[in-house]
Amino acid sequence: MISDLINHKIFTLLKVQYSNMLEYRVEIALWAISGIIPFFMLNIWTNNNLNESINISDIMLSRYFLCAFFVRQFSVVWVVFSFEEDSLMGKVSPYLIQPLNPFFRYFAQHLAEQITRFPFAIIIAFFFFIFNPESIWVPNIGILFLSIISTFLSFLIQFLIQSIVACLCFWTEKASSIERLLFIPTLFLSGLLAPVVSFPDYVKSWIYLTPFPYLIDFPANLLSGNAINVSGGLSMQILWILLLFPAFKKIWSEGTKKYTAMGS
């Protein structure tokens, strides 16, 4: 049953969404370029020698921010905005009466976009290494494999969080405003602006109890070869998915009872 779903429905969805994404290749290149916040942060950190305070070398820091860029590229989620628009325009209605949860469509859309982004991200990394040749490194195959898994788990966590927020569209039409509230801790606590290790110890212990450091900081540290607790990080990612998935199912089932099929 599950393998059928993956082989047939999801694969077809992915294929179709990939074709659709290729229609927007220029936009995707621009989105990829717009995700270069980690490089600005790297610049701020190195120019002000901030890394000395946390005992991270310039090379390790630049690798970290490059990895943060990569993780961000392959875990960025916008399902709340798509679902909100579709919900307000009545586009969700035809999907709701099909034997496939509409969120699979959005899931495939995200994966398809990630595949489309991949070459652009590689090109950006290529230019990064031209300007920072000392940062070039080749992660070992095991670490690379675990990093890919960790990045995918990060994507799943973000997708589930946003899907839960998106389901609030059934109660309030502007669920994206709630997502904007979540964006603040995501920005500061995920490791996008600064490695979580740079926070004071008492703050860090609290941060690690939230899902945020497992979105970028953990996979980026893993890929860049920093010393971290791999099994602990992966377990936390899986734990968050196990907590968020039933929450999503519950809110979806309650929300669809409230659906009024607006705009259709």
Place this chain on the structure above:
Amino acid sequence: MVKNIIDVRNLSKSFDISSKDPGLKGTIKHFFRRKTKSLKVIKNISFEIKEGEVVGFLGANGAGKTTILKILCGLIYPSEGSILVSGYLPFRRKENFLKNITLIMGQKQQLIWDLPPIESFYLNASIYDLDKFEAKKRIKKLSEMLEIDEELFIPVRKLSLGQRMKSELLAALIHEPNILFLDEPTLGLDINAQRNLRKFLQKYNKETNATICLTSHYMKDITSLCKRVICVHNGTISYDGELDQLLKKLSPVKEILIVCQSEEDAIKLENSGFTVVNKNKNEITIKIKNNSITSSLKAILNNFEIEDLYINEPPIDEIIGKILIKKDYDL
């Protein structure tokens, strides 16, 4: 005996709506304290629909007909009452139920805008667990019935409204549902496209014995597809029965234009006891009750020198229009 495929008992649906007074004061008041009230849009209605029936839902805007369709297909939850569609509770949206139905809403599309329709068809085919061979067969069959061919490979955004509607139909019917919910399917289409769509639906109903529930403001859709109509007024059913019977009830007389051979004949006819609507030289228009048309015409032809005569059916839009604006119309 044909079995009931849709069974609705004492169905009601209420929506919570918020209201706001006009002006800045109203806006500020609305910001701090929302006034919401429950609006009952469907009020305790019951009906059954048999397998293979084509039923038209008639009603003015906001009467509740689209809400009924949305409840029947499981899109929205009912507030009260019981509904069984094909043996399922629609709002539970069980996979087997969803594979049995389809909903088409005029001008609301499920096709992927930037891709040719064929991509959406294969996607829908996989969603409904059809293998590629079966999907190909069905796409071929439906595209022949709908008379679309090259359009399948042109991005949706470049298709005309009619072509898009045909493609929407194909996408919605690829899983061969046996219950079709059609909400204004001909909305915005030109006359030819409307006619083709009606022809297709007739053919689909005949070939598959599918049950069709239809709402439309185009009376031609209703008259050419539906034998039975359900009239909805303010959330209640004001009539449920055959369309012909409804028309007879609402329009018990016909107007007949008679061209007499001379003006004298027309004057004689005018004074012979018929209800005269209009008279102009040798032409006279009279009203005759439906149940006495044959005998009255026989008498006229025997007693007067008649050159020609025309029986005018009152426009159906006008007749139906009467029940849309008045609930207590004598049905």
